[in-house]
Amino acid sequence: MTSTTCMKALCLAGRIILENGGETYRAEDTVLRMARALGLNEPDVFAIPSGLFISFTDESGEQRTSISRVYLSGTHLSRVNRVNELSRALSAGKLEPEKLLAELQTAERMGDGKAAWYAPLMAFLTSAAFAVMFGGGLLEILLGGLCGGLTQVLPRVIPSRERSAGMSGTLLSSVFCAFIPLTFRALTGLCATEVVIASSIMPLVPGLSMTNATQDILRGDMVSGVAHCARAVMIAAMVAGGAIVGTHLASTIGLMAQASMPVSTLPFWLQAVLAFISSYFAGAGFGLLLSAPKKAVNWGGILGAVGYTLYWLCMQAGMAETAAMFLGALAAAIGTQIAARRFKMIATVFVTIAILPMVPGLGLYRAMSALAQGQLASGGAIAAHTMALIVMIALGIAMGSTLAVIPRRKGKS
Numbered sequence: 001m002t003s004t005t006c007m008k009a010l011c012l013a014g015r016i017i018l019e020n021g022g023e024t025y026r027a028e029d030t031v032l033r034m035a036r037a038l039g040l041n042e043p044d045v046f047a048i049p050s051g052l053f054i055s056f057t058d059e060s061g062e063q064r065t066s067i068s069r070v071y072l073s074g075t076h077l078s079r080v081n082r083v084n085e086l087s088r089a090l091s092a093g094k095l096e097p098e099k100l101l102a103e104l105q106t107a108e109r110m111g112d113g114k115a116a117w118y119a120p121l122m123a124f125l126t127s128a129a130f131a132v133m134f135g136g137g138l139l140e141i142l143l144g145g146l147c148g149g150l151t152q153v154l155p156r157v158i159p160s161r162e163r164s165a166g167m168s169g170t171l172l173s174s175v176f177c178a179f180i181p182l183t184f185r186a187l188t189g190l191c192a193t194e195v196v197i198a199s200s201i202m203p204l205v206p207g208l209s210m211t212n213a214t215q216d217i218l219r220g221d222m223v224s225g226v227a228h229c230a231r232a233v234m235i236a237a238m239v240a241g242g243a244i245v246g247t248h249l250a251s252t253i254g255l256m257a258q259a260s261m262p263v264s265t266l267p268f269w270l271q272a273v274l275a276f277i278s279s280y281f282a283g284a285g286f287g288l289l290l291s292a293p294k295k296a297v298n299w300g301g302i303l304g305a306v307g308y309t310l311y312w313l314c315m316q317a318g319m320a321e322t323a324a325m326f327l328g329a330l331a332a333a334i335g336t337q338i339a340a341r342r343f344k345m346i347a348t349v350f351v352t353i354a355i356l357p358m359v360p361g362l363g364l365y366r367a368m369s370a371l372a373q374g375q376l377a378s379g380g381a382i383a384a385h386t387m388a389l390i391v392m393i394a395l396g397i398a399m400g401s402t403l404a405v406i407p408r409r410k411g412k413s
Contacts, residue, residue: 041057075291079111283304297353
């Protein structure tokens with residue numbers, strides 16, 4: 001295998017990880033492992049969300065360097081996981097170096113043949129499950145699911161050649177996610193708009209960027225961590241801004257008629273069962289939307305359901321919401337680390353799925369709704385509380401990752 005082919009393989013491996021939602025530290029670690037397994041001398045890798053730099057010394061003693069521009073073209077967690085599998089196989093001697101580049105090229109095309117209806121259907125499932133979690137009835141489930149599915153259809157009207165198409169699609173989708181339920185409520189007098197809007201915007205919530213930001217910062221990669229955090233904040237601002245625009249638009253033409261979340265009258269045990277089942281489908285649907293491996297979808301959904309149900313039970317017991325959120329995220333994070341080791345898969349695919357049910361999308365909507373109506377004090381208070389919950393999720397992930405590593409280190413010593 002020539003040094004030129006080695007460089008092509010390493011660049012492709014790193015780009016697949018970065019372009020499909022993987023963390024920068026994972027791209028660096030995977031490329032370094034591959035370079036060492038290929039017998040390259042003095043390999044070095046530096047990755048940021050928008051670029052990849054690789055160097056090594058070839059057989060003639062000359063240093064070879066490659067710089068690759070990276071664009072986040074979408075999220076496909078199965079591709080990231082496949083590159084990780086190839087890295088493991090190469091390091092263990094189970095994959096011939098000559099076959100590496102071809103296998104990576106195959107991994108790069110994974111999922112290209114998916115039907116056009118796949119993403120809208122998965123978004124429908126995710127939003128419908130969140131509508132159940134938020135206490136909605138059949139109408140809220142159907143309308144929330146339809147608006148959620150629309151979030152995967154509208155971005156396609158924006159030319160994909162534009163680098164800002166993703167952000168613009170998020171903004172456009174969130175406008176309709178607010179405008180359609182408010183219009184429906186004004187015309188029919190039916191549906192709890194708060195439930196429908198909050199559930200429909202959940203497929204747009206930047207759960208993966210939040211997870212990557214936390215993981216990178218935990219490992220001391222502040223540049224990439226801050227970049228991922230900035231991306232998450234920007235996406236959240238697009239979602240919030242779009243919903244505010246949709247709300248103002250409905251109000252301007254006289255269609256502003258809101259209804260808040262209904263109070264459940266179901267028995268306690270049935271509410272707990274519904275919380276578990278709906279949070280499972282919310283996380284699993286989001287995992288399918290991100291094209292995660294099937295095992296990760298199932299177990300990530302289960303772990304997310306465990307974390308969310310623990311959070312819900314703590315809330316019912318009178319615990320402060322921030323403390324309940326931390327415990328739920330902690331339980332989910334520990335479970336995801338164990339599952340990642342058990343199935344020899346990257347933890348990111350499990351963490352992203354398991355954490356989503358706890359992301360405070362309802363708080364995000366309530367904050368922007370209050371701000372849209374000029375209620376700056378209450379809107380600011382809700383926004384601050386929502387941010388506190390997000391910080392608790394990050395702390396839960398951090399603590400869970402740390403606690404899950406301790407037994408393994410003890411076992412090795």
